[in-house]
Amino acid sequence: MRVSDLEKKAAQIRADVLAAISHAGSGYSGSCMAVVEILLTLYYGELFGRRLVKLDPMKPGWDEQDYVILSEYFTAPVQYAILADLGFFDKSELRFLMQAGSNLTTGPSMKVPGVSLTVPAIGQGFAGALGLALALKMDRRSNKVYTVLADSELQKGRIWEVAMAAAHYKLDNLIAFIDNSAFQYDGPVRAIMDIGVVQAKFESFGWKVIQVVDGHSFDQLLDGLERAFTVSRQPVCIWCHTTKGKGVEFAEGKSGYHALPLSEPELREVLSRLNLSEKS
C-alpha cells in the first residue's frame, strides 16, 4: 500500500475507533489515536514487496503468521478495527466493543480471530510476547513478534525483566514499539515518574534501539522497520515519538483524553473533519 493510501486508511481507522469507543461510552481515545500509524504500518505496510505482518484472514491462528501483541492493552480498539477491515470478522461487531456479551473486550482477547494473546492489563503483553518469541526460536521458525508498549509501561519493573531476558536469549525475532506519547493518566510521564532516556535504557539492556522521530510518519516508520530487519542476535526497540490524540485537533497532546471517549458532539466534529460519516 502506498503512503497516500495508508494515510486515507488512517483516517478511516481513526473514525472507526472513535465511533466504537464513543458508542461504548468508555475507552482510551487519546492513546488509541497515538498508535494508529504504528499499527497500520505493521498490518498494511510493505517492505521488499510483501506485507510486514504475514496474515491470512481465512486462517486465524495460522502457523506461519507473524504476531502483533499489544502490551498497551487499551489500544485494542485500533487492532480490532484493523482486523475487521482486513476481513477477520464483520465490521458491525465494533458496535459491541466493551459491551457485556461481546468478544471485543477492553483488552485484546484470544477469542477474536486475528488476536493471538489475551492481554487484560498493562505490562503483561510484553512478557507474553517474550514467551512467544522464545517458542519460535526454539522451533527455529522465522515468524516475527511485534509488540507495542506505552512509554508509561516502562515505569513497571516487570518490563525490565522481560527486556533483560529478551537480550539474554538474543531474540532478534522480537520487535517492540514504544508508543512514546509522553503522557499518562495523571499527566506528563516525566512529571509523574520520569522514565529517563528510553534509548539509553534499552541499549544498556542489550537491545538495538531505532528512533522514529515522528511516530505518525509512515515513511519514517517503514524506514525504522527496514533498519530493524538488519539487526541480528539482539531484540529491537523502535522508539516512536507520538502525539496523544493524534488526528483529533482539540485532543492532541493532552493527557485528559488519554482514557476517555469523545462525547457525541466531539465525535461528530472529528468525523466531519476526517471527512467520513459514522458508519453503523
Added chain:
Amino acid sequence: MIRIFEEEIVGLARKHRNVVALCGDFSTKLGLTRFSETLPERYFNFGLGEENVLAAASGFVVRGKLPFVVGYAGTLLGENWKILRDLVCYPNLNVKIVGFGAGLSVGQEGVGLQATEDLAIARALPNMKILIPADEAEFSFMLREMMDDYGPTYLRLGDFELPVLAQNGQQDDADLVIFSFGIMLHNSYVVAEMLRQEGMRVRVVNVSQLKPLDEQLVKSMLGGARQVVTVEDHSVHGGLGSALAELVADRGAGRLLRVGLKDRFAESGKTSDLHRRYGLNVDGIYQQIKSFLGKL
C-alpha cells in the same frame, strides 16, 4: 518429591514433544537438573525475573507448547498472582504450575519461602485446578493424569519424602470425619487411629484435589457425621477449611473445626519444630480435636 519430579518430568517431556520447562533460578534444587541437561532446548531459566516465568508461559501456549512452570509455590503464585489471574486463568490456558515449599516444608528457609496462603489465592481464581499429592505414588499418577487434563493447574508439593500411605480403614458410619491432604494427611491418619482407640468412629478423607472440589464425594464422605475437622499446613482462611465451611454451611448441619495456621505467619525453623509450635503435628492435631469434641 523432588527426586520423583526430576525423573518424571523428563519422561513426560520425552513422550509429549510440546512440553517445555520454565523456571526462575533454583531449578537445580527443584528437580530440573536432569531436564536442563538432557533437553536444554526446551528449558528456559529466567533467573530471579520470576514474573516472566508465568507470563512467558502464555506466549509459549500460543505456539502449541505445554509449559511446566516450576518454582517455590509462595513466590510463583504470590508474586505473580496478577499474571496468573490475567494471562493464565482468565483465558484458561493449559499451563502446569509445579510449586514446591508447600506449607512449612521449607522451614529453615524462612517465612519468605513458606507457602501458607497459596491455596487461598489459588482457590479464588476461576479455572484454576489445585492438586495436592499425599504420597509419591499419587504424585506420579497426578503428573501423568495432568497431561490428559486441560487448564491452569497448580500442583502443590513439599520437598519432604512422603511414605506411601497404607489404606486407611473406612468406617461405614463415622461420628467424626477428618479432611486433609499432603503431609497433614499422614498426621491425620495417626490421630484418627488414636481416636479410634478411644472408641470413636472416625473417617479420614484425602482431599487430593482441592479445586474443583468434588462436592458430591465430600458430601457422601460427610455422611451423617456431625463433627467435621479439616487439617492443612495452610492458613485457616481460604484453604481446605474454608472449602469445607462452605459445604457444611450449605448442608446446614454439622460443626467444623479448622486446623491450620490461625491467621498468622510461621517463622524460620525446622519443619518438625514448626509443625509442633503451630499445632500441626500429631499431638497438636489430636489435642485440638479433643478440645473441639469436649465442647459438645
